[in-house]
Amino acid sequence: MPPRAPASPDEIQMSTVFDALKRKGRWLVPLSVVLGGLTFVVLMMMAPRYQSEAELAIVAKGASSTFSDPRSASSGPDLVTTRMDKEAINTHVRALQSSDLMLQIANDLKLAERPEFNSALGPVDQLDAVLRMIGIGGPRSGESERDRVMSALRSRLEVYTAKESRFIGIRMTSIDAELASKIANAMAENYRASLAEQGVTEIDDLQTVLKAKIDKLGAEVATAETEIDRYRGKIDGFRGGAQNTGLNEQQMSDLTAELSRAKAARGEADARAASAREMMKAGTADALADVQKSPLIQNLVQQRVRIERQISELSATLLPAHPRMRQLNADLAGLKLQIDSEISKIVSSLEKEAKVAQGRESSIAQSLADIKNRVVTNAPEEAQLRQLEANAKAKRTELENLQAQLEANRKKLDARAQPVEAQIISKAQAESVPIFPKKFQLSALVAFASLMFGTAWIVMGALFHGVPPQGYRKLNASDRRRSEPPLLREEPLISEMPETEPETEPEPALATAPAHAAIAGTTSEPAAKEASFAAFNDGEMEELAGRLKGRRSVGGGFRTLITGESDDIVPYAEATELVKALAKSGVQPILVDWSPSGEGFARDAGLDMNAGFNDLLTGHAGFEDIIQRLPGTTAHVVASGRAVSEDERELDIDRLNLVLDALDEAYDHIVVVGRHDEARRLFEGIEGRFDAGITVASSLRKAAEPEDRDGTFLGFEVAEIDVIRYERREAVAPALMQRLARVTQNQAAAARQA
Missing domain, CATH: 3.40.50.300 (P-loop containing nucleotide triphosphate hydrolases)
Structure with missing residues (x-):
C-alpha cells in the first residue's frame, strides 16, 4: 500500500503570497515615503541638541598618579590609602546629583532666565510652539520656578560611572553648546571644591585626649610586665622554646614521648624473649632471626651439615662400629652441643634485653610522675601567673591601638584634607555637531521600518488565509523508535501486491525447505x-x-x-x-x-x-x-x-x-x-x-x-x-x-x- 502522507503546514502556495504583495504593495511604498517625509518635517521643527561631557576621578589624597592603585602601600608614608569600592563610587555619583549642588549651579549660571529650563518664558522651538497651540507642553499649574528649573536640569543631566573604574562622567545636553559645556564643567569644579574645603575640625582635641591616655596606659603596661617577671622568678615558672612554653610542660612533653618509645621497646623485647623461650622448648630455636644472624652459629651449622653428609656417604661402605664412623658421630654430637649452647646464650641475651627495657620504662615513668606532682603542687601559682599575663596583654593591645590612632590623626593633620579628593580628568568642550535629531537617518529609518512592517503584515495575512484546512499529525514521544518505517531504500515499507493468476502447476510448498534455510537468505539483494x-x-x-x-x-x-x-x-x-x-x-x-x-x-x-x-x-x-x-x-x-x-x-x-x-x-x-x-x-x-x-x-x-x-x-x-x-x-x-x-x-x- 502507498505510504500515508498527512497534511503539513509547509504546503503553502507561495503564489498566493506573491499575489498579495503585488495587489497590496502598490500603496505600501508611497505610504512609507509619506511617513518618512512627515518624520523629516517634524525633526526640522525641533531645535538641535548638543552634548558635552566632563570626567572626574575619585582618588586618594597625595596619589602620584590618577591611574595608580589607592590600595598600594608603596606610594609613600604620608599617603592615606582609602579603598575605593563600588559603593563608595556610587555615593559620589549620588552626591553629584544632589539638589544643593544643582541649585547652586542653576543660580550661578542664571538658568531660570532661559526658556529651555523655565518653560514659563515661552517655547523652545517650533515643535514646542505647535504642541502648546494644541494644549500639550508648557508650564504646569502650581509649579514654582525653582521646581521647573530643577526638573529641566535633572532631565538633561546624566551622571554615570564606568564599570570597574574610579571614573565618574558628567554629561549635559542642551540646545546651547556653550551652555552645555559650562554646566558640566561647573558641576565638576564645584564638587571638587566642596570635597577640598572639608577640613578636619576635631583632630586637635582628639590628639590631646589620646596623648593623655597613652601616657597613663604606658605606665600601667610597664608595671604589669615587671610584676609578671618578678612572680615568674618566685615560682620558678620560666618559659623557653619556640612555643614559649613552661619548663615543666616541656619536660612532661619530652618524658611522655620517651615513655611511649620505652614501652614500645620493652614490648618488642618481651615478645622476642617469649618467642625465643617457646622455640627453645620446642627445639626449633635455630629458626630465630637472632640465631640466623650469628656468624658463629652459621659456621657450626655448616660443619654439622658437612659431617652429616660424610656420615651419609660412608654409611654405604662402612659399618657403624667402624672407627671412622665413630669419630664422625662423636664430632657431630659435639657440634650439636656447641650449637645448643650458643642458642641458649642468644636466648639469655634476649631475656636480659627485655629486663633492661622494662627497667628503663619504669625509670621514665617515675620521672614523669614526679613532674606531674610538681605541676599539681604549683597549679595555683600558675593560674595567678596566667591572669597577670592576660591583664598585661590586654593593656598592651589597647596601648598599641591608641598609638596607631594617634599616628593616623597626625597624618590627617599634616595633610589638612579629606582622605579622598576628586580630580578633573577632562573638561567639557562645546560641540559643533548636534547629537539629536539626525534628520536624514531617522527619516530613512522610519520609511524603511514602515515598509518592512507593511510587507510583514501582507505576508502574514496571506499565510493565514492560504493555509490548507487539512490537519497534520505531530509525532509524540512514543514514536521515537518507530516514527519512520525502517527503510534502507526509497520505496515504501509495504506496498500491496498485484493480483496474479495462479499457475496450472503450483510451486513446491516452502514448508519443505530445510531448517538451515533460515540462515541463508533467498533474495538476490543484500540481506x-x-x-x-x-x-x-x-x-x-x-x-x-x-x-x-x-x-x-x-x-x-x-x-x-x-x-x-x-x-x-x-x-x-x-x-x-x-x-x-x-x-x-x-x-x-x-x-x-x-x-x-x-x-x-x-x-x-x-x-x-x-x-x-x-x-x-x-x-x-x-x-x-x-x-x-x-x-x-x-x-x-x-x-x-x-x-x-x-x-x-x-x-x-x-x-x-x-x-x-x-x-x-x-x-x-x-x-x-x-x-x-x-x-x-x-x-x-x-x-x-x-x-x-x-x-x-x-x-x-x-x-x-x-x-x-x-x-x-x-x-x-x-x-x-x-x-x-x-x-x-x-x-x-x-x-x-x-x-x-x-x-x-x-x-x-x-x-x-x-
Whole structure:
C-alpha cells in the first residue's frame, strides 16, 4: 500500500503570497515615503541638541598618579590609602546629583532666565510652539520656578560611572553648546571644591585626649610586665622554646614521648624473649632471626651439615662400629652441643634485653610522675601567673591601638584634607555637531521600518488565509523508535501486491525447505536491505525462538506478528508455544491476542475476558487491568477483551502505536497473534512496524501459490522484516472431520437464512 502522507503546514502556495504583495504593495511604498517625509518635517521643527561631557576621578589624597592603585602601600608614608569600592563610587555619583549642588549651579549660571529650563518664558522651538497651540507642553499649574528649573536640569543631566573604574562622567545636553559645556564643567569644579574645603575640625582635641591616655596606659603596661617577671622568678615558672612554653610542660612533653618509645621497646623485647623461650622448648630455636644472624652459629651449622653428609656417604661402605664412623658421630654430637649452647646464650641475651627495657620504662615513668606532682603542687601559682599575663596583654593591645590612632590623626593633620579628593580628568568642550535629531537617518529609518512592517503584515495575512484546512499529525514521544518505517531504500515499507493468476502447476510448498534455510537468505539483494525469509517445520519451535532472540537488538523491544496462511488456519497454539519457548530462553515476552471481534484464544485458554486489548484501545481499561500471566510460564498475556462494535472498528493508529511502544519499553519481545484477515488489517494500519512476521501453514491445506514469497508478508512487499513460514503437521482424519464440520455449519447457516 502507498505510504500515508498527512497534511503539513509547509504546503503553502507561495503564489498566493506573491499575489498579495503585488495587489497590496502598490500603496505600501508611497505610504512609507509619506511617513518618512512627515518624520523629516517634524525633526526640522525641533531645535538641535548638543552634548558635552566632563570626567572626574575619585582618588586618594597625595596619589602620584590618577591611574595608580589607592590600595598600594608603596606610594609613600604620608599617603592615606582609602579603598575605593563600588559603593563608595556610587555615593559620589549620588552626591553629584544632589539638589544643593544643582541649585547652586542653576543660580550661578542664571538658568531660570532661559526658556529651555523655565518653560514659563515661552517655547523652545517650533515643535514646542505647535504642541502648546494644541494644549500639550508648557508650564504646569502650581509649579514654582525653582521646581521647573530643577526638573529641566535633572532631565538633561546624566551622571554615570564606568564599570570597574574610579571614573565618574558628567554629561549635559542642551540646545546651547556653550551652555552645555559650562554646566558640566561647573558641576565638576564645584564638587571638587566642596570635597577640598572639608577640613578636619576635631583632630586637635582628639590628639590631646589620646596623648593623655597613652601616657597613663604606658605606665600601667610597664608595671604589669615587671610584676609578671618578678612572680615568674618566685615560682620558678620560666618559659623557653619556640612555643614559649613552661619548663615543666616541656619536660612532661619530652618524658611522655620517651615513655611511649620505652614501652614500645620493652614490648618488642618481651615478645622476642617469649618467642625465643617457646622455640627453645620446642627445639626449633635455630629458626630465630637472632640465631640466623650469628656468624658463629652459621659456621657450626655448616660443619654439622658437612659431617652429616660424610656420615651419609660412608654409611654405604662402612659399618657403624667402624672407627671412622665413630669419630664422625662423636664430632657431630659435639657440634650439636656447641650449637645448643650458643642458642641458649642468644636466648639469655634476649631475656636480659627485655629486663633492661622494662627497667628503663619504669625509670621514665617515675620521672614523669614526679613532674606531674610538681605541676599539681604549683597549679595555683600558675593560674595567678596566667591572669597577670592576660591583664598585661590586654593593656598592651589597647596601648598599641591608641598609638596607631594617634599616628593616623597626625597624618590627617599634616595633610589638612579629606582622605579622598576628586580630580578633573577632562573638561567639557562645546560641540559643533548636534547629537539629536539626525534628520536624514531617522527619516530613512522610519520609511524603511514602515515598509518592512507593511510587507510583514501582507505576508502574514496571506499565510493565514492560504493555509490548507487539512490537519497534520505531530509525532509524540512514543514514536521515537518507530516514527519512520525502517527503510534502507526509497520505496515504501509495504506496498500491496498485484493480483496474479495462479499457475496450472503450483510451486513446491516452502514448508519443505530445510531448517538451515533460515540462515541463508533467498533474495538476490543484500540481506541488509531486503527482508530475510526462512522456513520452519512443526517441532522446531525452539529453533524459531532462538532465531527471533538472536535478531533482537540490544536495548530495544522486538515485535513479532504471527497469523495463519488463510483465515481457516488458526495459529493460537503455535503462538502460545512460541511465547513459552521465548520465556524458557531467558527473555521476558508478552502475548497479545489481536481480535477486534473478541473471538480470540483467550476465552478457550481460561483467561479473564472482562478487560483486554480492545478495551485498552477504546479507553475503557488501563495496562494494570489487562495484563495477565500465561498459565504454566513466566510470560505475560493480554486477552482480546470485549468485542469492538462496528462503529469502533476504525483503528486509532496513533493510540495503537503508543500502546505498542509502551510495551516495547516494558518487555523484551512482543508476540501479536490474530487470524489472517484481522492480522492483515493490523499490519496495513500501522504500516508494517513489526520486526518479524510468521505465517503458519498446514500440511493438509496446500495453497495453489503461497501468498508470501521472498520479500513479502501478508501480500505486501516488506523491507527489513524477518519473514518466516511455519508448517504444522496434521493428521488426515482430524482434518477431514474439521472440513465436514465446516460444510455442515455452512449448510445449516444457509438453511437458517432461507
